[in-house]
Amino acid sequence: MTDSETAQGTYVEPGEFKRDTNYITTRITAEGRDGYPVEPGRYRLVAARACPWANRTLIARRLLGLESAISLGLCGPTHDQLSWTFDLDPGGVDPVLKIPRLRDAYLARFPGYPRGITVPAIVDVPTGQVVTNDYAQITIDFSLEWTEYHRDGAPELYPEALRAEIDEVNARVFREVNNGVYRCGFAGAQDAYDAAYDRLFTALDWLSERLTGQRYLVGDTITEADIRLFTTLARFDPVYHGHFKCNRSKLSEMPVLWAYARDLFQTPGFGDTIDFAQIKDHYYKVHTDINPTRVVPKGPGLSNWLTPHSREALGGRPFGDGTPPPPPTPDETVPAEHSAR
Template sequence: MSTKEFTRAPNHFDARITADGSSPWPVEPGRYRLIVSRACPWASRALVVRRLLGLEHAISVGVADPIQDERSWRFTLDPDGRDPVLGISYLHEAYHAADPAYAGGISVPAIVDIPSGRLVTNDYPTITTDLSTQWRACHRPGAPDLYPEHLREEIDEVNRRVFRDVNNGVYRAGFAGDQEAYADAYHRLFACLDGLSERLEGRRYLVGDTITEADIRLFTTLVRFDAVYHGHFKCNKRKLTEMPVLWAYARDLYQTPGFHDTVDFDHIKRHYYMVHTDINPTRIVPEGPDLTGWLTPHGREALGGRPFGDGTPPGPPPPGEAAPTIEELTAAGR
């Protein structure tokens, strides 16, 4: 193994918000605020889960500017440059309210306790599974079961492989410190994608016949693949559009309510190409790729499956929460 391999830092704040009183943080509608960047794949998981489960009324959301400065995530998209609920200009203020001595990275997603202004958790794997399990009493009528108990062992196993070689694999390639580390990540990434293509060739979803946590975790990497990972992170063996099974699978999910209305290709592109100046020192943002292919028929209904199981699709997102559509971005030249 190369000594210059990219290693993701562990999440320092891993408190749980629980329904049974087993943690200091109880499930309480209206008490917490989910802070995200629409550019970030880890945060996008939480946005999709929140939408599918109908938790918008229970957990508010704040969206950070996709362009960070030296103090990291900032709220310059909001009036006066402050989050309107928390009253802070930078997410690090919530981190330091929880631990004044904290000197690590500032990451999203982050759940903040509104009354105290303290960060509760930035543990992205647990955030989404807890939204499915601990917040069940707050789910909308007809919410799908994204983490069904009888499939959890299989979902967790798929998630481990997808995280190692795909979700984190693209970062291991993009931030590799030498050729050996990059080549290892590159080959493991495409070997895993090939295996996922084989798995999905005859089934609509990764585990079972409904959308689960596993599909959401894979989707947030796939939707960014051609826009940023293929070129920016040198994951250029094939584009997503050149992998027929995964391309159809990703379009199927994108066109499902609760997915496309959380995806902001403008934020995604501007963040990666403008923030990672060690990789892209000119900060030039590519004009492409052509996004309209995401709206074309995918044909995967023929495989059967029930996207929401016995549940129903989510309704429209709350006012002001929907990401810009592909039609809007295309019209604006983005």
């Protein structure tokens, strides 16, 4: 392995952090309009439990029961500047794709691929080529294009009657919260950080107010909007509060959001995808320009995630007319020592 393959990338930018949002927009659809039809067993979802964007796909796949239709490859929590790697697998090679680096699947389709190698990504197993890394569209397509392979009792995560409102909420949550914590953490100037900090907590206050009188973000059931917010909230106290300097208050000091996050965490399909050890390893070891020692903090404690949240009093039905997903299979279960569960 060369020095360039082991070196970490640079994340802090001069001034304001700006995310590259140009992704591979190829879609897997029921009619196969982009050349990739829905087909059980053909595709492999490559994710990492550390990554909030990938975590969304793990939750949606669990809730909808797509485990038998779309296989899962998991990268380890740390990576170098070139690629996420399969260091959790024997020999450091994905057992299905037979590659050590996710980068290999990107280059198989796009030689010289010029952008970052990101998770989640869906790979076409027969060709070994990446199909898409458009994380926002992936979960929507899980809901709308893979319906033939949903489990019995799968919830509607993107109900037609609520899509406009879900899209509106998602847009603000992405801009101000999902990406907002990164604007704080990767700010390269005080004024950029100050502005990002104010925007983040203004949005968190808005969410607290919105969730004071309703159990879920949109409607009375879990939707795509809750999945997208949850993965950021789950990482807030372990990494964003300290590592990214989002420290006006901890999540556990924001009563409404803390109860809302615990409600979801204790819902099958959410907390059972969270690996707190991998989350901390990723942020504190990869972002060496923020944490050059790579020392990972021991805290915070996790048992409070399982305390009563009392959100049932607001009504709502988590899965609507559906049912909770079954427990994860042994090979996809987060180790007990990595979770509050």
